[in-house]
Amino acid sequence: MDNTQNTIVQNDFAVDTIEGLTSDSKYLSSKYFYNEMGSKIFQDIMRMPEYYLTDCELEIFSNLKQEILASFSENNESFDLIELGAGDGTKTKILLSHFLEENANFKYSPIDISSDAVLSLIEDLRTELPNLKVNGLIGDYYNLIGDIKPNGYLKKVLLFLGSNIGNFNDSTSFNFLVGLRKVMCSNDLLFIGFDMKKDPNIILNAYNDPYGHTAAFNLNLLKRINDELGANFNIDEFYHREEYNPDTGTASSYLISKIEQTISINNLDQNIHFEKGEKIFTEISQKYDLDMINDLAIKSGFEVVRNFFDERQYFVNSLWKIKP
Numbered sequence: 044m045d046n047t048q049n050t051i052v053q054n055d056f057a058v059d060t061i062e063g064l065t066s067d068s069k070y071l072s073s074k075y076f077y078n079e080m081g082s083k084i085f086q087d088i089m090r091m092p093e094y095y096l097t098d099c100e101l102e103i104f105s106n107l108k109q110e111i112l113a114s115f116s117e118n119n120e121s122f123d124l125i126e127l128g129a130g131d132g133t134k135t136k137i138l139l140s141h142f143l144e145e146n147a148n149f150k151y152s153p154i155d156i157s158s159d160a161v162l163s164l165i166e167d168l169r170t171e172l173p174n175l176k177v178n179g180l181i182g183d184y185y186n187l188i189g190d191i192k193p194n195g196y197l198k199k200v201l202l203f204l205g206s207n208i209g210n211f212n213d214s215t216s217f218n219f220l221v222g223l224r225k226v227m228c229s230n231d232l233l234f235i236g237f238d239m240k241k242d243p244n245i246i247l248n249a250y251n252d253p254y255g256h257t258a259a260f261n262l263n264l265l266k267r268i269n270d271e272l273g274a275n276f277n278i279d280e281f282y283h284r285e286e287y288n289p290d291t292g293t294a295s296s297y298l299i300s301k302i303e304q305t306i307s308i309n310n311l312d313q314n315i316h317f318e319k320g321e322k323i324f325t326e327i328s329q330k331y332d333l334d335m336i337n338d339l340a341i342k343s344g345f346e347v348v349r350n351f352f353d354e355r356q357y358f359v360n361s362l363w364k365i366k367p
């Protein structure tokens with residue numbers, strides 16, 4: 044890990060913020076949610092009963108960890124376990140600890156754009172799982188994917204957990220998966236979390252919680268722009284809104300301007316005007332069915348090896364390999 048990668052993330056933040064806020068339909072990239080405060084608020088979100096996604100994946104890992112290890116590594120073959128967007132690794136630790144108990148031969152490389160997330164995960168792992176071989180990487184996984192060189196000797200298992208893939212739109216998820224396929228060899232595996240379509244009320248409650256955690260998480264993006272780019276957003280003049288379309292399975296998060304206002308971003312010498320009620324699109328959280336997952340796998344050059352479900356079938360961890 045080095046500071047150069049942090050500086051690159053910082054510069055990207057300025058460029059992406061201006062691009063998003065000056066476009067006709069304003070948007071901000073969800074990858075910037077996770078500064079120190081954002082990562083803390085996301086932990087609050089993950090602990091809410093309404094945010095069923097965490098419990099589902101915890102259930103899958105706790106109940107099916109033996110089958111998962113058997114699918115990752117036949118006959119105890121060595122592997123590199125690389126996690127994209129590892130966050131605080133709470134759920135992954137269930138797998139890591141089981142793999143160690145079973146004397147699996149592997150190294151764990153968590154990648155995250157949030158330096159706080161990577162640094163505190165490494166510290167936790169040193170205490171909780173001292174025998175684990177870890178190599179943390181700070182940066183954008185889009186950029187770091189290119190550094191994961193195809194390696195014919197050691198099998199790679201790429202983890203993309205939670206519902207990270209759901210934060211991509213159709214073309215981004217396709218490009219991302221094709222990018223992953225290019226750095227994978229024939230026996231490498233990709234293990235991805237997908238949130239399934241379900242009762243719209245259950246989905247809306249997860250992103251519109253009564254405690255205000257999701258609202259605080261979304262509004263924290265504006266605070267981050269104030270702190271890091273010298274802007275003067277008044278957070279009280281915006282609110283969080285969630286929309287869900289059951290036909291497409293798309294949940295979308297927005298920040299809405301309560302009044303007509305002009306914001307200055309001093310460090311970038313830019314003024315941004317908002318009409319009353321104008322939206323900033325901040326995040327997509329796509330929900331899937333099995334046909335959509337299969338189509339995505341096939342379209343991007345993979346095939347589904349096995350799906351691991353929780354009991355309610357709210358969530359699936361889908362194991363993919365490259366289509367021969």
Ligand SMILES: C[S@@+](CC[C@H](N)C(=O)[O-])C[C@H]1O[C@@H](n2cnc3c(N)ncnc32)[C@H](O)[C@@H]1O
Pocket residue numbers: 073074077085127128129130131132133134154155156157160182183184185203204205206207
């Ligand atoms: C929704 S959290 C999920 C964390 C963890 N995978 C889980 O399932 O609990 C998304 C994580 O991905 C990281 N992230 C988002 N966009 C990223 C990017 N482009 N490159 C690297 N990390 C990214 C965030 O910092 C955050 O820790």
